[in-house]
Amino acid sequence: MKGVIFNLFEEFIVQTFGDEAWEKVLDASPHEAREVRVGPLTYPDGHLLHLVGAACQISGLAPEKAVRAFGQFLFGGLARKYPGIASQFAGPRELLRGIDSVIHVEVNKLLPGAQTPRVLCQEHDDGSLTLTYESSRKMCALLEGLLDGVEVHYGVKLDRHHDVCMHQGAPRCELRLTFSAARAAA
Amino acid sequence: MSDEVLQRKLARAETKVRLLESLIEDKTRELYLQTVALKASNATLERIFDAMPGPVLVIDEHLVVQRFNRAALELLHATPLLLTGLPTARFFPDVEASTARLDAEGGAVMTEAEWCLEGPRVPVLVTIARFSDGVERRFVVIATDLRERKALELELRHAQKLEAIGALAAGVAHEVNTPLQFISDNVDFLVEALGGFDAFARRIEEAAPGVWRRVCEEPAFEELPFFRERMPKSLGRVKSGLLRVTEIVRALKDFSHPGGEKAPVRLAPLVHRAVTVGRHELKGIDVQVAVPEGLEAVGYESDLNQVMLNLLVNAAHAIVERHVDATLGRIRVFVETGPGQVVLHVQDNGGGMPPAVQARVFEPFFTTKPVGKGTGQGLPICRKLIVDRHGGKLWFDTTIGEGTTFHIGLPLAAASTSGESHEPTRRVAGG
Secondary structure, three states, X not given: OEHHHHHHHHHHHHHHHOHHHHHHHHHHOOHHHHOOOOOOOEOOHHHHHHHHHHHHHHHOOXXXXXXXXXXXXXXXXXXXXXXXXXXXXXXXXXXXXXXXXXXXXXXXXXXXXXXXXXXXEEEOOOOOEEEEEEOOOOOHHHHHHHHHHHHHHHOOOEXXXXXXXXXXXXXXXXXXXXXXXXXXXX | OOHHHXXXXXXXXXXXXXXXXXXXXXXXXXXXXXXXXXXXXXXHHHHHHHHOOOOEEEEOOOOEEEEEOHHHHHHHOXXXXXXXXXXXXXXXXXXXXXXXXXXXXXXXXXXXXXXXXXXXXXXXXXXXXXEEOOOOEEEEEEEEEOHHHHHHHHHHHHHHHHHHHHHHHHHHHHHHHHHHHHHHHHHHHHHHHHHHHHHHHHHHHHHOOOHXXXXXXXXXXXXXXXXXXXXXXXXXXXXXXXXXXXXXXXXXXXXXXXXXXXXXXXXXXXXXXXXXXOHHHHOOOEEEEEOOOOOEEEEOHHHHHHHHHHHHXXXXXXXXXXXXXXXXXXXXXXXXXXXXXXXXXXXXXXXXXXXXXXXXXXXXXXOOOOOOOOOOOHHHHHHHHHHHHOOOEEEEEEEOOOEEEEEEEEEEOOOOOOOOOOOOEEEOOOO
């Protein structure tokens, strides 16, 4: 996982729960998970899981809920840090269509070695979309949070059906998305 | 925020700065090494680009030259300064049509063209393809120099034409030969018969003096003395003309013989044949041939026929160009022999060649003759036949205002003898 994700997680905890809370998260984490990280370098995924686990202990949030909340924060943080990427898309539909073919390509240019998940977008005649998520990290909750961030960023409402999930033994997650007509036009 | 938290945050921020500095240093070093490697790779590509034997150019969307290799400079006789930024249409007028075709057809287009900038017009096969360097779309233009191929095609056409003319000449010579033979036989009979008639007249004068004179005074026979006196001369001229025609026919027949294997070739008949066949061009010129009868070179007779005729005709043209009056011209054909080698010299007293002509005289398509008179293929073909086919040499000496001598060096045949020639000077009569 890239350092930028760790640093945005720190930002998320500090903004949500305060500076002391982050110190507590660090204190509650194993020694190796406490190291100082810089954005472009890559660190073990396990360190983030330790930090998330510690944050859940301290905040009392369920892990899935915490990861989803972080996902929403992450979308805003990344859009702020790399404005050139999000601005390439005319709207949310275009952005979702371009996750693998544009966003992950750009991320790998900026952060070589980033192990981005595989997220494919399939469009249906009724205007709905199916996102297929495939990653050894199985962080579909983070994807859900990122979609929350898309809603906030573009001011749209995405109705979701996450019926096929890796956590239920499926080889990949499938999220059926429907744009709420009134807000999608915004 | 407590002091302790603040201290911890500060410590982490300092660590982060150190890490980032170290990262920047690493990246800077990496960037430097990559730049060095990239420069080396670029230099290698540049060298490959420059070493490519064919001309290659890169032109932009506006059809302006951006890059080119050494072969392109050489083909166009241009300097880098001249070619950089030059509109391609300056030397390749069809470039716009070709790139339009490329837009319509895609892939790559090939077209034949003639390129000319500072040097001569050069026939080329041009291949154009589009490419994008990530910033803008450009064209890569690859040219193949067709001069050699065109020369070979022309040479082939020339050879085919010569072969056809040769076959025609041989056919005509064969057809003419038979009537020529019986005309000659009949003339011989008439000469003989006339001799008998003259002897008969003399016998009448001896046996009956005055009878012949009185018969000749009768109006019906008054021209008999005139006929008796002039007919032998007249038949003699007919006989002489017939011999000349026979000689020409024989020379044509021999000249157009296709030949086959490399074999000893008698040089004296070869030169005489060329003089006879080229009689029309050599008209009025004093042609002196001093080639010993037994001298033989190893070669292809038909090729050597062609070379000798070519050199004689060129000499005649040089003479006429200088003197206008052909009777002031003189061509000497003579030989020298050395160990295993014979050199045939064709010397004229034409105007000689200036240095600019000397440098290009064996260049295909180069000619100083007026349009329609020379193809610029004669001497290049001569050189090809002598040097490439025979492993011989062809060179020249020339002096402005004095004339030119072409030298043909050939292997001497083993059984060849090189006695002195006593050929008389020939002034070639009109044909």
